Amino acid sequence: MSTINFSAREINFKIVYYGCGMSGKTTNLKKIYESIPGTAKGELVSLATEDERTLFFDFLPLDLGQVNGFKTRFHLYTVPGQVFYNSSRKLILRGVDGIVFVADSAPNRLRANAESLRNLRDNLSEYGLSMDEIPYVVQVNKRDLPDALPSEMIQQVLDPSGKIQFFDAVAAKYIGVTEPLKAVSQLVLEHLAQKA
């Protein structure tokens, strides 16, 4: 649920990057941070282990600008993908408005992708939410891997119904990073307009 702050005249949206360990979630935020002009972005906060795996979350606030006198802000978060950090993942999902699911194209990660999506569904259900209610898109990352699985195959595993938007990406090179974020933002706006 987006949070409106009438006194500060702000609307805040929370977008969470989800996906299995090492799929490239933190890389997305780092690349966005490097590429966005200084005035629009806040600090990038990363709670990570010594070997740069996300321990709790990464956080990046973005200021879009004003509409009708209200500041619109996006708060981007990543979750830790490693299986045993599930309690942290659950906490980060609190109040989520939209999700970018980052899938890994490596053949040996196909199963981990599917398991992470199932884990997302389970964790959302603990907040009384279902995947059908939350705007989400999929980024198929690491398309540069020589043995990358065909995108269609990953798509079929993660979304047999074909209803979800998929985006090919090489997040490490800032390719296919803005597209899924824009797409999910668009869905979040539509969602809000419908519900208001």
Add this chain to the structure above:
Amino acid sequence: MLQPSLELYGESFEKVDALLDDLLAKSHAQYVLIVDLKGFVIAHNKALWAPKPPSLDSLATLIASNYSANLAIAKLFGETGFKEMIQQGDRVGMYVEELDDTALLVTLFDTTAALGRVKMFTKKAVTEIQTILSESKGEAPTMNFDENWQNSTRALIDGLFGPSK
């Protein structure tokens, strides 16, 4: 649905704002914040003499996450929560109280403030804010998320990330 996490606007906001100033004055704290558990800043005040605070966005998200993690730890032991939430460094301390199940009142203070006073006045402020919230009529201002609003917001997103191909 749009969710103002606390019913804080108009008159109740002004009352709470005044209370936060009062809390700063009486406790000799540097900063007070109301933080939503989703990690957003709802309100904040700073003592006139205090230096510029660090990024409030970073503060809010770390405080909310830290609180949530501690609550989860307490629950592992069958507790409903931990009673005291105090952090103390050499120069700076932080005291956190629950306002309700969606928000926290946070007081940050330096060595010129006495912890006992900070705790007492923060607790008092919590009770007073709760009263204001329970008395507020909840006449939320309305916002129109019409096509116009959507288009303008989309234009801002394009402005930031470049137009769609």
